Amino acid sequence: MRTVIQRVSQASVTIEGTEKAIISLGLLILLGIEHDDTEEDILWLCKKIAALRILSDEAGLMNLSIQDIEGEMIVVSQFTLFASTKKGNRPSFIRSARPETAIPLYEKFVETLRKESNRPVQTGEFGADMKVSLLNDGPVTILMDSKNK
Numbered sequence: 001m002r003t004v005i006q007r008v009s010q011a012s013v014t015i016e017g018t019e020k021a022i023i024s025l026g027l028l029i030l031l032g033i034e035h036d037d038t039e040e041d042i043l044w045l046c047k048k049i050a051a052l053r054i055l056s057d058e059a060g061l062m063n064l065s066i067q068d069i070e071g072e073m074i075v076v077s078q079f080t081l082f083a084s085t086k087k088g089n090r091p092s093f094i095r096s097a098r099p100e101t102a103i104p105l106y107e108k109f110v111e112t113l114r115k116e117s118n119r120p121v122q123t124g125e126f127g128a129d130m131k132v133s134l135l136n137d138g139p140v141t142i143l144m145d146s147k148n149k
Contacts, residue, residue, distance in 0.1 A: 003031055013131070021124065027066055035097045052065060072119065110123055
């Protein structure tokens with residue numbers, strides 16, 4: 001399981017012209033699910049994200065977690081995080097989990113992140129054509145992979 005975590009001062013997800021999610025200060029999390037990911041991967045990532053100190057304190061230092069600032073989060077499914085570009089010019093997504101595997105894990109990830117962070121978590125819509133807008137704060141972008149603990 002892979003995440004791209006972006007510290008944002010605002011972010012939103014729009015689907016077919018309708019705003020599905022919108023947050024101010026917090027985290028935009030792109031989530032890629034691999035075919036062999038498990039609930040163990042979910043728990044490890046969610047615990048790390050909930051405690052991740054990448055938000056600024058009064059001195060402008062990255063010392064605060066999403067819990068500390070009572071921030072918000074959006075999680076967006078992103079199967080392209082497992083793209084392989086080794087051969088040719090068209091990426092292969094063979095490592096990405098199929099929807100029948102990925103959807104329950106995506107839903108469990110969102111539920112677990114809410115529980116671990118005790119913060120609201122909004123979402124996009126799995127498999128939808130989404131327009132994601134963000135104002136990256138910093139910029140701060142963190143990559144995490146549950147297979148690289």
